[in-house]
Amino acid sequence: MAYSLAVYALVLYVCWQLLKYAVEVMFPPNLRGRCVVCIGSTTGFGHEFVLRCAQEGMTVFAGCNSPKGVQMLKEKCANLPGIVHPFNIDLASKESIEKAFEFVSERLPPGAGIHCVMNNAGVVRMGSDDWLTVEDYEYVFRVNLFGLIHLTKKFKEHVKLAKGRIVFCSSICGRFAFPLYGPYNVSKFAMEAYCDTIRRELAPFGVHVAIVEPGYFRTPMTTPENVPSSFERSYRQAPAHIREQYGEDFLQKIKKIAHDHLSSPANSPHVEWVVDVYFHAATAHFPKKRYVVGLDANLVVMPIARLPAEVQDFLLWIVGLLQGQPNLVTILTPAAQWRRYDLFRIVGAIVLLIFIIYTVHRLNAQNEKMNEMQLKMAESLKFVQAVVGAELGIGNFSMAAHEEEEQTKLEELKNLN
Numbered sequence: 001m002a003y004s005l006a007v008y009a010l011v012l013y014v015c016w017q018l019l020k021y022a023v024e025v026m027f028p029p030n031l032r033g034r035c036v037v038c039i040g041s042t043t044g045f046g047h048e049f050v051l052r053c054a055q056e057g058m059t060v061f062a063g064c065n066s067p068k069g070v071q072m073l074k075e076k077c078a079n080l081p082g083i084v085h086p087f088n089i090d091l092a093s094k095e096s097i098e099k100a101f102e103f104v105s106e107r108l109p110p111g112a113g114i115h116c117v118m119n120n121a122g123v124v125r126m127g128s129d130d131w132l133t134v135e136d137y138e139y140v141f142r143v144n145l146f147g148l149i150h151l152t153k154k155f156k157e158h159v160k161l162a163k164g165r166i167v168f169c170s171s172i173c174g175r176f177a178f179p180l181y182g183p184y185n186v187s188k189f190a191m192e193a194y195c196d197t198i199r200r201e202l203a204p205f206g207v208h209v210a211i212v213e214p215g216y217f218r219t220p221m222t223t224p225e226n227v228p229s230s231f232e233r234s235y236r237q238a239p240a241h242i243r244e245q246y247g248e249d250f251l252q253k254i255k256k257i258a259h260d261h262l263s264s265p266a267n268s269p270h271v272e273w274v275v276d277v278y279f280h281a282a283t284a285h286f287p288k289k290r291y292v293v294g295l296d297a298n299l300v301v302m303p304i305a306r307l308p309a310e311v312q313d314f315l316l317w318i319v320g321l322l323q324g325q326p327n328l329v330t331i332l333t334p335a336a337q338w339r340r341y342d343l344f345r346i347v348g349a350i351v352l353l354i355f356i357i358y359t360v361h362r363l364n365a366q367n368e369k370m371n372e373m374q375l376k377m378a379e380s381l382k383f384v385q386a387v388v389g390a391e392l393g394i395g396n397f398s399m400a401a402h403e404e405e406e407q408t409k410l411e412e413l414k415n416l417n
Contacts, residue, residue: 020286029283032057032081035114035162036282037104037155039089039148040121042069044219045169048275049118053282054082061104063089063121091121091147092139101154113162116282117155119148120169124184124221127234130242136234137183144187149194156202163206167281168195169274172215172297176305179316180231180254199289210281214274215294215301216267224262228255268294 036053040046041062047069050062054077062084064070070086077084087103090096108114123143125136152166159166173181174188192211199209216222235243235251261267277291292298304312 023285029285031283033059033109033112034116035059035061035108035112036116036118037061037063037114038118038120039063039091039151040065040119040169041073041086042066044120044221045214045217045271045274045278046118046120047073048271049120049278049282050084051076051080052275052279054080054084056283057081058115059083060085061107062086063100065090065121091151092142094150097147097150097154100151104155105158108158111161113160113164114155114158115162115164117152117159117164117166118169118278118282119152119167120278121148122169122171122184122187122221124181124230125234126180126184126227126230127182128180128246129182130246131234131238132182133237137186140183140187141190144184145190145194148191152198156207159207160202160205165208165210165282165287166198166202167210167212167278168192169212169214169278170195172213172292172294172301174211174213176301176312208287210287210289210291212274212277212281212291212293213297215292215297216262217271217274217294218262218267218269219271222262222267224259224267227258227262231255231258266296268296 031053036058038046038050038053038060041050042064046062050060050073053060060077060082062073064073064086065088067088070088073084073086085103085107087100088096089100104114121143123140125132125140148168156166168191170192171184171188173185174192177185177189195209195211202209220226231251231254235246274293277293281287281291292302304315307315
C-alpha cells in the first residue's frame with residue numbers, strides 16, 4: 001500500500017512539472033509595458049537584469065547608487081525596446097528611499113501597479129567578529145535588511161494592485177554561516193526570515209515572494225582584490241591585543257586563500273545564470289519560492305547545510321587545520337596549549353578506538369556466522385545419517401544406533417560360543 005502511494009505521488013509530481021513546463025513554453029507571458037523596480041542596478045546581477053527586461057519591452061525603474069551608474073544605464077538602454085528610468089537611491093537613508101518611491105509613483109501609468117520589485121542591492125563587511133565593531137553590523141543591516149524592508153513596504157501596495165511578485169537576492173550565506181562573514185551572514189539569515197514571513201502573508205493577495213540564493217559569482221563585490229582588502233581593513237581597526245591574538249600570519253593566510261579562491265573557476269564567471277533566475281522569478285507563470293544558483297551552492301554548500309551542526313563544525317575544523325589558525329598561544333594557558341598541540345594525538349586515539357570497536361564487531365559477526373555454519377553442517381549430517389539408515393532398513397534410527405545394534409549382536413554371539 002505504501003509503495004503504491006509513493007509511486008502515485010511520484011507520477012503526479014512528474015505530471016505536474018511537465019504541465020507547468022508545457023504552459024511556460026506554449027503560453028509565454030506578455031511582458032510589454034509591465035513595470036519592474038530593480039534596486040542595485042549599477043553593476044552586477046541587477047545591471048544585467050535591467051538590460052534583459054528592457055530588451056523584452058518592459059518598463060524598468062532602475063535604482064543606482066551613483067550618478068555614474070544612472071548615466072551609464074541611460075546610454076546603454078537608449079536603443080532598447082523597453083523604457084528605463086534610472087534614479088539614485090541610498091538604501092541606508094530613509095529620505096532617499098522616500099524620494100525613490102515618489103520618483104516611481106509619479107511615472108507609473110494610472111492603475112498599472114508594479115509587476116515585480118527586485119531587491120538586489122547589498123553590501124559586505126568581512127573579518128572575524130573580534131575585529132568588527134557594532135557599527136559594521138549596523139551598516140550592513142541598514143542596507144541589506146532594513147533598507148530593503150523599508151523599500152518593500154513602500155512599494156507593496158503597488159505590487160498588490162498588479163498581483164505581482166517581490167524577489168530578494170539573498171545568498172548561500174543565508175543557509176550556512178561561513179566564518180569571517182559575520183555581518184553578511186546575519187543580514188542574509190534575517191532577510192530570508194522576512195521573505196518567508198511576507199510570502200505567507202501576501203499569498204491571499206495573489207503576490208508571490210521568491211528568494212534567490214547564489215553561490216560565488218564574479219561581481220564587483222567578489223573581486224580578488226575587494227574581499228582581501230576588506231579583511232585587511234577589519235584587522236587593522238581591531239585593538240592591538242586582538243591583533244596579537246590572531247597574528248599577522250593568520251591575516252596573510254586568509255587574504256591569500258580568498259584571493260586564490262576568487263581568482264579560480266570556483267568564483268563562477270557565468271553571471272547569466274543568476275540573471276536567468278531573476279528573470280524567471282520576475283516573469284514566469286509558475287515562479288519558484290527559492291532558487292539556489294551555482295555549482296558550489298548546489299553541490300557543496302547546500303549538502304553541508306543539511307548536515308548536523310556537529311558534523312558541520314568538524315568539517316570547518318578540518319579546513320581550519322589545513323589553512324591556518326589564529327595565534328592562540330598568546331591567550332592560552334600552558335595546559336590549554338598542551339591540549340591544542342596534543343589535538344592530533346587525541347584525534348588519532350579516537351580513530352584508533354573506533355577502528356578497534358569496528359574490528360571487534362566484525363570478529364563477533366564472523367564468529368556468529370561460523371557457529372551458524374557449524375549448526376547447519378550438524379543438521380545436514382544428521383539428515384544424511386537418517387537417509388542412510390533408512391536405506392539400510394532401520395527406519396529413523398541413525399547410523400550410530402545401527403552400529404551399536406550390530407556390536408550388541410556380535411557380543412551375544414561371542415557369549416553363546
